Amino acid sequence: MNTFTENPIPVIVAGALGRMGAEVVKAVLDSKDCDLVGAIESLPGKEGIDVGISLGLGDTGIALTSDFEGCLCEASQKVRDLGQGQGVVLVDFTHPSVAYEHTRAAIAYGVHPVIGTTGLNPDQINDLDKFSQKASIGGAIIPNFSVGMVLLQQAAAAACSFYENAELTELHHNQKADAPSGTCIKTAELMEDLGKKFNECNVTENESIPGCRGGLRESGLRMHSIRLPGLVAHQEVIFGAPGETFLLRHDTIQRSAYMPGVLLTIKKVRKVTGIVYGLERIL
Structure with a gap:
C-alpha cells in the first residue's frame, strides 16, 4: 500500500487482474495521492491471493476477493467517520453485463464509482444519475480515459x-x-x-x-x-x-495511456454532483 501522503484517496479496483484493471492497480500503487484498499476479481482460483503477487508487483497486503459488495462495505465502514469528500473510490473495469449493478451498489454503500466498463445505455445512465444525486454520492462513467x-x-x-x-x-x-x-x-x-x-x-x-x-x-x-x-x-x-x-x-498503443485520465478522475470524483458522463466533464 502507498504511504507517501497523510490522507491518500482509498481506492478499490474491480476487475483487478484484467487488462485495464491491472494497469489501474499499478497506477494506484505508484500514485502518492492514492491508497489501494481493495482488489476485486472473479477469476477462479484467485481468492485470497495478494493482488501484487498475482501481477508480479510484490506483496501489497491487499488480497483478491470475489465478494464485490463485501469489499465495498468493509472499505466504506473504515472511512464513514471522516466526513464528506473523504469516501472510497471504486474503479470498475469488469463486464457490461454487471456495470449497472456495480455502479448502483457502489452508490448504495457510499462509495464513489468510476466506471470504465462500457455498455450502459442512456436510460441506465439517467437512472444512476438520479440515484447518485439522491444519495449525495458523486460518480463518473467514462467511456474512454484518453x-x-x-x-x-x-x-x-x-x-x-x-x-x-x-x-x-x-x-x-x-x-x-x-x-x-x-x-x-x-x-x-x-x-x-x-x-x-x-x-x-x-x-x-x-x-x-x-x-x-x-x-x-x-x-x-x-x-x-x-x-x-x-x-x-x-x-x-x-x-x-x-x-x-x-x-x-x-x-x-498501450493501455498506460489511459492512466493519467483514470488518476485525474479518482482525484476529482468525490467533489462532483450526480453522475458525470465523459472525461471532458472532468478535465
Whole structure:
C-alpha cells in the first residue's frame, strides 16, 4: 500500500487482474495521492491471493476477493467517520453485463464509482444519475480515459458545423464484449448535439450482406465495429464533401495511456454532483 501522503484517496479496483484493471492497480500503487484498499476479481482460483503477487508487483497486503459488495462495505465502514469528500473510490473495469449493478451498489454503500466498463445505455445512465444525486454520492462513467480521444471528440463535434456526411469506425481487440464501443457512441452523441441530420441518401442502397453498411443511428450517422487480435483501441471519424475528405483518428498503443485520465478522475470524483458522463466533464 502507498504511504507517501497523510490522507491518500482509498481506492478499490474491480476487475483487478484484467487488462485495464491491472494497469489501474499499478497506477494506484505508484500514485502518492492514492491508497489501494481493495482488489476485486472473479477469476477462479484467485481468492485470497495478494493482488501484487498475482501481477508480479510484490506483496501489497491487499488480497483478491470475489465478494464485490463485501469489499465495498468493509472499505466504506473504515472511512464513514471522516466526513464528506473523504469516501472510497471504486474503479470498475469488469463486464457490461454487471456495470449497472456495480455502479448502483457502489452508490448504495457510499462509495464513489468510476466506471470504465462500457455498455450502459442512456436510460441506465439517467437512472444512476438520479440515484447518485439522491444519495449525495458523486460518480463518473467514462467511456474512454484518453485525453487524446477527448480532443478527437471535440474536433469531430466542431467539424459537424461544416460537413453533412460522416461515418465512424472503431477498432478493438477481439476480447471486447460490446459493439459499438461506448467511446464511439459517445463521439456520435457529441456530433449530434447540433441536432442536424447526416448522410442524406442519394440512392436506394441494397446490402447483399446484411449489416455491411454498419449500424444506423436516428441522426443518419453510421457506425462500424472491427474486432481483431493485435488491436488495442482505435477510432476514426471520416467526413466527406465534394472534392475532399477529412479524417480524424486516434490510436491507443498501450493501455498506460489511459492512466493519467483514470488518476485525474479518482482525484476529482468525490467533489462532483450526480453522475458525470465523459472525461471532458472532468478535465
